[in-house]
Amino acid sequence: MLRVEAQTRLGALELDVALEVAAGTCLALAGPSGAGKTSVLRIVAGLVRPERGRVLAGGETWLDTEGGIDVAPEARRCGYVFQEYALFPHLSAWQNVAYPLRGMSRADKRERALALLRRFGLEALAEARPRTLSGGERQRVAVARALARSPGVLLLDEPLSALDARTRAGAARELSAVLREVEVPSLLVTHDFTEAAQLGDRVGVIDGGRVVQEGSPSELAAEPRSAFVADFTGAIVLTGVAGAGSDGLTRVALDGGGEASSTDAAEGPVAVSVYPWEITIESLEEAAHGSARNRLAAEVVSVTTVGNRVRVGLAASQPLAAEITEASARALELRAGTSVIASWKAAATRLLDL
Amino acid sequence: MSSPRHTFWFPALLALSLAAALTFLALPVAAIFLDSSPSELIDSLGEPGALDALWLSLRTTAISIAIILCIGTPAAYLLATRSFPGKAVVVTLIELPLVLPPAVAGIALLAAVGPAGILGGAIEGAGIELALATAGVVVAVTFVASPFYVRQAMAAFAAVDRTLLDASRTLGASEARGFVRVMIPSALPGLAAGTALALGRALGEFGATLMFAGSFKGITQTVPLAIYDRFSTEFDSALALSAVLVAVSAAILLSVKLVAGSEALGGAAR
Amino acid sequence: MKRALLALGLVAGLAAGCGGDDDGTSGASADGKPQLVVSAASSMTEALTACSKSYPGAELKLQFAGSDELAAQIRQGVKPDVLAAANTQLPDALASEGLLSKPVVFATNEFVLAVPESSDITGLEDLEAEGVKIAIGSESVPIGEYTRESLAKLPPAQEQAILANVRSEEPDVKGIVGKLTQGAADAGFVYVTDVKASDGALEAIKLPATLGPGATYGAGVVEGAKEPKAAHAFVDGLVDGECADALQAAGFGAPPG
Numbered sequence: 001m002l003r004v005e006a007q008t009r010l011g012a013l014e015l016d017v018a019l020e021v022a023a024g025t026c027l028a029l030a031g032p033s034g035a036g037k038t039s040v041l042r043i044v045a046g047l048v049r050p051e052r053g054r055v056l057a058g059g060e061t062w063l064d065t066e067g068g069i070d071v072a073p074e075a076r077r078c079g080y081v082f083q084e085y086a087l088f089p090h091l092s093a094w095q096n097v098a099y100p101l102r103g104m105s106r107a108d109k110r111e112r113a114l115a116l117l118r119r120f121g122l123e124a125l126a127e128a129r130p131r132t133l134s135g136g137e138r139q140r141v142a143v144a145r146a147l148a149r150s151p152g153v154l155l156l157d158e159p160l161s162a163l164d165a166r167t168r169a170g171a172a173r174e175l176s177a178v179l180r181e182v183e184v185p186s187l188l189v190t191h192d193f194t195e196a197a198q199l200g201d202r203v204g205v206i207d208g209g210r211v212v213q214e215g216s217p218s219e220l221a222a223e224p225r226s227a228f229v230a231d232f233t234g235a236i237v238l239t240g241v242a243g244a245g246s247d248g249l250t251r252v253a254l255d256g257g258g259e260a261s262s263t264d265a266a267e268g269p270v271a272v273s274v275y276p277w278e279i280t281i282e283s284l285e286e287a288a289h290g291s292a293r294n295r296l297a298a299e300v301v302s303v304t305t306v307g308n309r310v311r312v313g314l315a316a317s318q319p320l321a322a323e324i325t326e327a328s329a330r331a332l333e334l335r336a337g338t339s340v341i342a343s344w345k346a347a348a349t350r351l352l353d354l
Numbered sequence: 355m356s357s358p359r360h361t362f363w364f365p366a367l368l369a370l371s372l373a374a375a376l377t378f379l380a381l382p383v384a385a386i387f388l389d390s391s392p393s394e395l396i397d398s399l400g401e402p403g404a405l406d407a408l409w410l411s412l413r414t415t416a417i418s419i420a421i422i423l424c425i426g427t428p429a430a431y432l433l434a435t436r437s438f439p440g441k442a443v444v445v446t447l448i449e450l451p452l453v454l455p456p457a458v459a460g461i462a463l464l465a466a467v468g469p470a471g472i473l474g475g476a477i478e479g480a481g482i483e484l485a486l487a488t489a490g491v492v493v494a495v496t497f498v499a500s501p502f503y504v505r506q507a508m509a510a511f512a513a514v515d516r517t518l519l520d521a522s523r524t525l526g527a528s529e530a531r532g533f534v535r536v537m538i539p540s541a542l543p544g545l546a547a548g549t550a551l552a553l554g555r556a557l558g559e560f561g562a563t564l565m566f567a568g569s570f571k572g573i574t575q576t577v578p579l580a581i582y583d584r585f586s587t588e589f590d591s592a593l594a595l596s597a598v599l600v601a602v603s604a605a606i607l608l609s610v611k612l613v614a615g616s617e618a619l620g621g622a623a624r
Numbered sequence: 625m626k627r628a629l630l631a632l633g634l635v636a637g638l639a640a641g642c643g644g645d646d647d648g649t650s651g652a653s654a655d656g657k658p659q660l661v662v663s664a665a666s667s668m669t670e671a672l673t674a675c676s677k678s679y680p681g682a683e684l685k686l687q688f689a690g691s692d693e694l695a696a697q698i699r700q701g702v703k704p705d706v707l708a709a710a711n712t713q714l715p716d717a718l719a720s721e722g723l724l725s726k727p728v729v730f731a732t733n734e735f736v737l738a739v740p741e742s743s744d745i746t747g748l749e750d751l752e753a754e755g756v757k758i759a760i761g762s763e764s765v766p767i768g769e770y771t772r773e774s775l776a777k778l779p780p781a782q783e784q785a786i787l788a789n790v791r792s793e794e795p796d797v798k799g800i801v802g803k804l805t806q807g808a809a810d811a812g813f814v815y816v817t818d819v820k821a822s823d824g825a826l827e828a829i830k831l832p833a834t835l836g837p838g839a840t841y842g843a844g845v846v847e848g849a850k851e852p853k854a855a856h857a858f859v860d861g862l863v864d865g866e867c868a869d870a871l872q873a874a875g876f877g878a879p880p881g
Contacts, residue, residue, distance in 0.1 A: 082520070090542075100526045100527075146524075146525075470806050486792050564794075571793075
């Protein structure tokens with residue numbers, strides 16, 4: 001378990017956070033630049049000392065400003081994946097991964113490093129220098145290096161943002177698998193909510209040095225506590241398998257049931273993305289008109305007023321959220337448990353390769 | 355097929371400037387080798403004083419560089435990575451010998467650690483001989499050459515991405531370990547360049563050595579002093595020694611380029 | 625390669641620039657007085673600098689160094705107007721090579737054993753003791769030649785013992801003076817004029833006459849000098865004139881005859 005509490009001033013920012021991450025889970029801190037996300041990581045790692053704070057990891061106290069405890073970074077067992085990976089340029093890939101290993105013969109270190117690289121599919125590049133590796137390869141070496149000495153906490157700073165869009169999808173999948181395997185708490189920061197949703201079990205939205213809301217990705221989308229969170233969470237993402245459909249559209253069989261069409265072309269496993277404000281809610285009786293619309297039967301889970309908008313959390317085969325006007329909400333008399341139809345245009349449906 | 359547009363005059367001017375610079379710099383150096391026949395040069399090298407001077411220069415330079423590297427590297431690292439009140443003053447003080455004329459350096463050393471200097475009594479009391487002794491040569495040479503290294507080393511360390519150090523610490527290496535295993539290898543081209551500059555300066559030091567340590571075969575007469583001693587009466591011998599110094603300096607330049615890559619000494623686009 | 629270049633450049637620079645101005649060319653000065661470049665032995669630094677300030681016939685640009693370096697410069701084609709050396713051999717040699725006019729003897733000097741004023745050393749015998757540090761001139765500079773010639777007149781054992789204690793062979797006499805005043809050397813052989821110029825920092829111990837501690841200074845006009853008339857006038861003035869007076873005031877002897 002990782003617990004971090006910190007109150008400190010960083011330049012113009014007042015940071016005040018209290019977070020807890022359970023073992024084997026990943027908390028993704030998502031927020032705009034300058035919100036203080038990276039600082040939280042650095043505090044956990046011991047690279048920065050807050051004015052007041054505590055860091056407890058796996059039963060050890062790494063920081064307690066009150067009790068005068070401040071364990072040096074090298075003594076904290078953190079695996080830190082830096083934003084630009086910070087691979088040592090003068091060392092080969094395996095030497096980078098072997099860097100943290102101690103108390104082993106050189107041959108043993110090489111063995112262990114190669115084993116890790118193998119797990120990431122990089123064994124063939126073991127002798128390569130970082131500058132000859134692609135962005136995606138470097139990212140994997142960085143993760144391997146962070147895991148080399150079985151850290152107590154895994155920290156990741158924007159692990160995907162340095163990658164181009166094409167590499168990112170595959171890297172996200174792989175990183176997601178790694179995070180699921182890892183048995184220690186993971187704390188990840190990103191400016192992209194979709195990334196947070198994809199990689200984190202729980203997401204904390206951080207803005208101006210404070211966590212404004214924390215919960216599962218769908219909770220945040222469905223019940224945003226503020227307009228900021230509502231805007232920040234962006235599109236709903238569903239998963240499914242795409243195939244050819246009629247009228248030149250692509251038809252996606254959604255995981256868990258249901259169907260959606262899109263004007264995008266894709267095939268195979270895909271992510272289906274649509275913005276909440278593109279989704280309208282129709283009562284069961286009204287439904288049926290309008291061509292080229294996707295329709296899903298769903299049950300209302302929550303109704304949250306955000307400013308002059310209303311976020312409606314819906315449970316279909318996968319979680320959804322719709323954003324409608326207050327007037328519409330009143331007219332539909334929405335309550336938790338009501339069955340409705342969520343509908344949106346095929347043209348507003350984006351497909352992303354998975 | 356299209357071709358790039360050329361103007362004539364500007365490139366011609368550039369080429370002319372290069373030719374002028376090359377002639378001015380290369381001619382005196384070439385003259386050292388051309389003014390006398392190779393056999394005469396080698397003969398005059400065999401004369402005992404010449405070999406003494408060479409050996410002395412090599413010894414004192416080696417000791418001096420060793421001192422500069424041992425003390426200058428951590429100092430440069432401190433200056434490159436920390437700030438503290440008065441840092442600008444400290445940096446200026448360290449760089450000062452760079453702009454001091456050698457004669458002034460000689461005076462400064464005499465005033466500080468010469469027999470009549472501020473610390474002269476203490477040094478004598480400790481049984482250390484500097485004036486008229488080889489140790490004095492080392493002191494003079496170290497004084498004038500160290501800023502060349504420290505400055506380059508500072509720049510080299512400052513240019514290393516600090517996140518590498520952060521990464522090293524999170525990977526379990528203390529700051530000292532990180533300094534040795536990450537900082538120094540990453541800064542190596544710059545450190546090598548600084549070493550080469552300091553080496554060149556040390557080998558060529560004349561004025562401060564003469565004033566502070568004197569000139570005596572085998573003890574304090576380094577190659578530059580030996581050249582000066584000989585040029586009025588044994589010009590060939592002076593030429594021979596100069597040729598050796600040129601060759602050694604060229605060898606130093608070349609090895610630095612090899613070790614550290616052509617970026618180290620400011621090589622332009624590859 | 626830059627270091628070798630600098631070493632040679634320093635040689636030229638030091639020779640040209642020791643103590644005085646370093647303008648290597650002569651010609652008319654701004655106010656119409658001819659400019660004279662005078663290469664003179666270092667032992668004459670104070671005396672000639674003093675008389676140059678009010679020298680009527682020309683504007684003097686003085687450069688001081690060991691006489692051997694100044695002669696070597698002239699052999700390499702550098703053309704000051706006048707050479708005033710601390711011996712007669714160098715001017716004679718240059719004259720026989722056609723580089724200098726017939727030299728004129730203009731002064732004499734005496735070289736002595738000099739010690740710092742607080743020294744215990746009283747004579748040559750004290751120089752043989754172990755641990756004594758002596759500074760003398762290099763082989764090619766006049767003061768060094770004079771010293772070695774004199775020491776050669778001593779019994780060989782004594783000569784060897786003294787030479788064994790030599791710790792520095794300076795390129796010019798001011799270097800020896802510097803080592804003495806800085807306390808680096810215990811004793812040195814310099815001109816009596818240098819001791820006088822040291823203003824009490826040094827003590828002169830006269831050498832026995834049998835060692836022939838005399839120096840004869842010769843001067844001549846360099847072949848190809850730009851202002852030969854003014855140059856000859858200056859050389860004559862070294863024998864009898866303002867600068868001659870300055871030399872004698874500094875302790876140089878009048879020329880014989």
